[in-house]
Amino acid sequence: MSRGLTRRNWLGAAALAGAAPPVPSVSTPGRRAGRTARQVATNCELCFWRCGILAKIQDGKVTRIEGNPQHPLTQGRLCARGNAGHLLLYDPDRLKRPQMRVGARGEGRFREVSWKEALDWFAARLAQLKEKYGPETVAFFPHGVGSSFFATLLRAFGTPNSAEPSFAQCRGPREVGYALTFGHGLGSPEPLDLENARAVVLIGSHLGENVFTSQIAQFAAGLARGARLIVVDPRFSTAAAKADWWLPIRPGTDIALLLAWMHVLLEEGLEAKQYLARHAAGLDELRRHVQSFTPEWAEKETELPAGLIRETARALGAAKPAVVVHPGRHVTWYGDDTQRARAMAILTALLGAWGSRGGILLPTPLPRGHFDLPAFPESRRGRADGAGSLYPLASEEQGLTNGMIEATLSGKPYPIKAWIVWGQNVLESIPQRRRTLEAISRLELMAVVDVLPVEHTLYADLLLPEATYLERYDAPHIVETASRPFIALRQPAVAPLYEARPGWWIAREMARRLGLQAWFPWQTPEEHLARVIQPMGISLAELKARGAAAFEGRPYIEQRTAADGPLFPTPSGKIELFSTMLKQLGQDPLPLYRPPEDPPPGWLRLIYGRAPVHSFARTQNNALLAGLMEENAAWISQEAAGLYGLRDGDRVLIENADGDRTGPVLLRTTPGIRRDCLYLVHGFGQRAPGLRRAGGRGASDTALMSRVRVDPLSGATGMRVNFVRPVRPTEG
Amino acid sequence: MARYAMVTDLTKCVGCQACTAACNAEWEVPAGWARTRVLSTGPVGRFPSLRAAFYVTQCNQCDEPPCVAPCPSGATFQGPDGIVRIDRELCIGCGFCVEACPYQARYLNPATQKVDKCDFCSANLAQGKAPVCVSTCPAHAKHFGDLEDPAGALYGLVYGQGARRMESEQVRVGPNVYYLGRKGEPELAAALFPPRPPRMPSAGRFWGRTLKPLALAMVGAAFLGQAVAFFRQLWKGEAQFDE
Numbered sequence: 001m002s003r004g005l006t007r008r009n010w011l012g013a014a015a016l017a018g019a020a021p022p023v024p025s026v027s028t029p030g031r032r033a034g035r036t037a038r039q040v041a042t043n044c045e046l047c048f049w050r051c052g053i054l055a056k057i058q059d060g061k062v063t064r065i066e067g068n069p070q071h072p073l074t075q076g077r078l079c080a081r082g083n084a085g086h087l088l089l090y091d092p093d094r095l096k097r098p099q100m101r102v103g104a105r106g107e108g109r110f111r112e113v114s115w116k117e118a119l120d121w122f123a124a125r126l127a128q129l130k131e132k133y134g135p136e137t138v139a140f141f142p143h144g145v146g147s148s149f150f151a152t153l154l155r156a157f158g159t160p161n162s163a164e165p166s167f168a169q170c171r172g173p174r175e176v177g178y179a180l181t182f183g184h185g186l187g188s189p190e191p192l193d194l195e196n197a198r199a200v201v202l203i204g205s206h207l208g209e210n211v212f213t214s215q216i217a218q219f220a221a222g223l224a225r226g227a228r229l230i231v232v233d234p235r236f237s238t239a240a241a242k243a244d245w246w247l248p249i250r251p252g253t254d255i256a257l258l259l260a261w262m263h264v265l266l267e268e269g270l271e272a273k274q275y276l277a278r279h280a281a282g283l284d285e286l287r288r289h290v291q292s293f294t295p296e297w298a299e300k301e302t303e304l305p306a307g308l309i310r311e312t313a314r315a316l317g318a319a320k321p322a323v324v325v326h327p328g329r330h331v332t333w334y335g336d337d338t339q340r341a342r343a344m345a346i347l348t349a350l351l352g353a354w355g356s357r358g359g360i361l362l363p364t365p366l367p368r369g370h371f372d373l374p375a376f377p378e379s380r381r382g383r384a385d386g387a388g389s390l391y392p393l394a395s396e397e398q399g400l401t402n403g404m405i406e407a408t409l410s411g412k413p414y415p416i417k418a419w420i421v422w423g424q425n426v427l428e429s430i431p432q433r434r435r436t437l438e439a440i441s442r443l444e445l446m447a448v449v450d451v452l453p454v455e456h457t458l459y460a461d462l463l464l465p466e467a468t469y470l471e472r473y474d475a476p477h478i479v480e481t482a483s484r485p486f487i488a489l490r491q492p493a494v495a496p497l498y499e500a501r502p503g504w505w506i507a508r509e510m511a512r513r514l515g516l517q518a519w520f521p522w523q524t525p526e527e528h529l530a531r532v533i534q535p536m537g538i539s540l541a542e543l544k545a546r547g548a549a550a551f552e553g554r555p556y557i558e559q560r561t562a563a564d565g566p567l568f569p570t571p572s573g574k575i576e577l578f579s580t581m582l583k584q585l586g587q588d589p590l591p592l593y594r595p596p597e598d599p600p601p602g603w604l605r606l607i608y609g610r611a612p613v614h615s616f617a618r619t620q621n622n623a624l625l626a627g628l629m630e631e632n633a634a635w636i637s638q639e640a641a642g643l644y645g646l647r648d649g650d651r652v653l654i655e656n657a658d659g660d661r662t663g664p665v666l667l668r669t670t671p672g673i674r675r676d677c678l679y680l681v682h683g684f685g686q687r688a689p690g691l692r693r694a695g696g697r698g699a700s701d702t703a704l705m706s707r708v709r710v711d712p713l714s715g716a717t718g719m720r721v722n723f724v725r726p727v728r729p730t731e732g
Numbered sequence: 733m734a735r736y737a738m739v740t741d742l743t744k745c746v747g748c749q750a751c752t753a754a755c756n757a758e759w760e761v762p763a764g765w766a767r768t769r770v771l772s773t774g775p776v777g778r779f780p781s782l783r784a785a786f787y788v789t790q791c792n793q794c795d796e797p798p799c800v801a802p803c804p805s806g807a808t809f810q811g812p813d814g815i816v817r818i819d820r821e822l823c824i825g826c827g828f829c830v831e832a833c834p835y836q837a838r839y840l841n842p843a844t845q846k847v848d849k850c851d852f853c854s855a856n857l858a859q860g861k862a863p864v865c866v867s868t869c870p871a872h873a874k875h876f877g878d879l880e881d882p883a884g885a886l887y888g889l890v891y892g893q894g895a896r897r898m899e900s901e902q903v904r905v906g907p908n909v910y911y912l913g914r915k916g917e918p919e920l921a922a923a924l925f926p927p928r929p930p931r932m933p934s935a936g937r938f939w940g941r942t943l944k945p946l947a948l949a950m951v952g953a954a955f956l957g958q959a960v961a962f963f964r965q966l967w968k969g970e971a972q973f974d975e
Binding site for chain 2: 081086211213248623637
């Protein structure tokens with residue numbers, strides 16, 4: 001002891017002893033605890049609900065995204081995708097620099113070029129094509145917010161041809177059907193008073209698997225308060241598990257169910273009599289129309305017991321007017337979709353729910369400022385896609401993607417020789433992919449603007465890297481369809497990585513080259529923003545700090561003022577149970593049921609939907625989200641699997657009646673689906689080698705949609721008309 | 733002192749995994765792993781009479797945490813607020829605690845070779861922030877608070893609304909994550925995902941019951957010996973020191 005132990009090494013020995021159970025001071029070190037340098041309030045774009053977010057920035061990098069508690073609609077809540085947004089920003093597979101094709105289309109060989117060279121070439125090419133074929137030869141395929149300034153550019157250029165899947169592959173028939181009935185559509189976010197509803201009807205809407213934060217919040221709050229839930233779905237969805245009544249309907253027979261519900265309500269005097277007397281036109285015609293559509297009649301069509309139909313109709317009658325018949329969102333199913341939307345709108349009216357507490361909220365108009373732009377040139381040739389002509393009720397603002405592809409293929413009514421595809425996945429969101437590829441092969445110019453190397457970028461002549469939502473300003477998000485209308489801001493959290501550029505910059509640069517600067521009288525996006533919010537009584541600085549600002553809403557009928565315009569801007573000024581406009585067009589003025597074509601023996605109907613951790617085909621390459629779900633699975637009933645000699649866990653290909661195949665994909669057998677259906681989550685099975693995580697994983701529902709049934713009213717593509725079967729990879 | 737606990741309302745939960753994503757992002761959990769998971773019972777029954785529920789799992793911060801004893805390095809310990817924490821400096825990545833947890837709430841992080849698990853976002857609690865799974869949940873299905881505060885929301889949910897613990901005949905360790913459900917969701921989840929009786933490999937059991945007390949005794953003896961030596965040195969005076 002005389003030499004060894006000193007005070008210093010005694011301390012060392014004690015520290016060693018500390019390796020046995022010590023009394024640790026602090027543990028679980030917080031990586032970021034107290035170290036966030038700054039945060040930026042903006043909004044999300046992993047989907048288009050655009051929840052309010054706070055991007056946390058440390059050392060110039062976005063390290064975390066949290067919900068913005070000051071956002072009036074989403075109040076700080078974020079779904080899985082929103083929480084993973086920074087992994088899109090830092091996705092190593094991002095498009096980094098402008099590129100021009102050097103190989104054949106589809107080969108994917110490009111050379112990198114400067115923005116100057118890219119845009120000079122782009123502008124010159126557009127000018128040439130305009131000279132040769134007229135400006136309308138350029139068709140725009142946007143999806144999202146970043147493209148809005150480029151849309152202005154193309155209207156100034158002289159083409160009315162713009163089409164996005166949000167209409168013809170999504171919400172179009174719903175907007176048309178509700179507008180025919182109430183005078184205006186629903187818009188997005190859907191203004192549903194789910195929180196105060198006493199009954200909720202979901203027809204194919206799979207809330208929970210389809211997640212929009214505030215809609216889920218209100219749905220869950222409504223359920224917790226005891227709202228009765230009726231779920232109509234051939235599949236036992238997340239929502240079905242929460243339902244008081246699950247109605248596993250025979251696919252394509254929803255209108256029969258809706259007519260029978262109306263029959264019971266009117267037969268038993270359960271309709272909202274005073275509301276209808278005051279606001280509706282055509283009740284007598286409707287009463288006569290549904291007289292023969294008894295629950296017993298509907299039972300034969302829907303395969304739902306008549307007693308169940310009656311019981312659920314009475315539950316709706318008892319809960320009125322606080323009933324949300326969810327209008328759906330992706331509703332392009334069977335080609336009778338506008339009429340189904342009409343039937344849902346009429347049911348909503350019979351229950352007195354439009355504009356009532358616990359029903360459907362009315363929009364509150366917000367004033368907004370704008371620059372005085374020169375008038376856009378009028379096209380003498382009109383639109384090429386049939387919106388407004390062949391399909392008189394289709395939106396001319398959103399257009400028909402399928403109509404645009406048809407025009408490209410046929411050259412009628414005039415040649416479409418150039419596509420500009422901006423953030424829209426034309427191969428994964430539009431059915432009949434072989435036709436889309438054929439149309440692309442006939443183009444003289446295919447320009448693509450995107451963030452990631454999705455499949456169709458392989459076919460681009462010019463490929464431009466767009467800044468992500470975390471790197472750019474966009475036009476503000478103005479929402480009138482919420483109980484409190486609001487404006488929310490998209491502003492950059494960090495500067496664009498690589499050579500990515502924001503949409504507003506690309507549009508302005510092209511305007512300069514095409515001599516269209518007059519439509520871009522602002523120098524910076526802040527200047528544009530300041531003008532838009534001028535009449536709203538808020539400052540730009542305040543908006544930038546908080547991310548959003550809300551205003552008083554007047555969502556219920558009794559709150560409406562003259563400033564809000566007519567309550568029901570229909571031709572009659574009333575709710576049109578009987579549609580005078582449809583009568584004029586020679587269409588059914590009251591919805592009629594027409595039986596669907598059933599799958600032939602040995603085939604299943606392809607149905608599809610969403611998973612809560614993915615949006616469209618946009619998020620499958622995200623490292624965090626792929627960690628939660630890297631592949632989809634094909635659901636079929638145990639009974640159907642037995643017929644094919646397949647078992648749960650087998651890896652199979654899915655084949656359609658036209659011989660298209662996709663997969664391999666895991667087969668999941670479940671009691672939770674009708675025996676005549678096969679279900680896939682959308683967005684997987686992408687054939688994009690540049691997406692190193694998502695490419696080739698799972699099966700693509702879109703690849704199996706070789707057939708569509710086009711809705712004669714909206715022009716939208718009914719997509720649940722494809723029959724498929726699972727096959728072993730070695731077969732055939 | 734607080735007794736932190738959580739209540740998850742399975743009637744509200746839609747299984748969207750926002751909690752998992754927020755947690756993974758907040759704590760840089762590697763892809764494929766999680767501190768909190770959403771399990772699905774899937775449809776149970778015969779078409780069309782089916783039921784299903786989600787079960788959100790995470791560390792239960794048990795009253796009698798079975799993960800503490802098997803830890804050979806003392807990295808896992810329970811704080812006075814009831815939260816079970818891991819001192820990453822001390823964790824040797826042996827995984828005994830992973831096996832011991834009845835709720836499979838622990839995992840060995842392949843990036844750090846340390847065990848990781850939910851600690852109610854301890855580092856954020858100090859700043860007055862709720863755990864990120866609670867603050868992000870779109871369905872508002874998760875509640876966090878102090879079970880010893882009779883005025884707090886959590887107290888009412890647990891003692892007033894009868895939120896239940898996920899325990900079984902074999903596993904009674906006093907978990908502090910509670911579950912609510914109007915339609916029997918917690919019962920369905922418990923039936924499909926019962927807590928696993930604590931598993932301890934023989935080495936861990938030997939360590940926990942025999943070697944660890946022995947080692948502690950030896951360390952204690954060494955400490956005592958050193959203390960004695962130190963005071964003897966002091967007694968002899970500074971001059972006797974080498975330096």
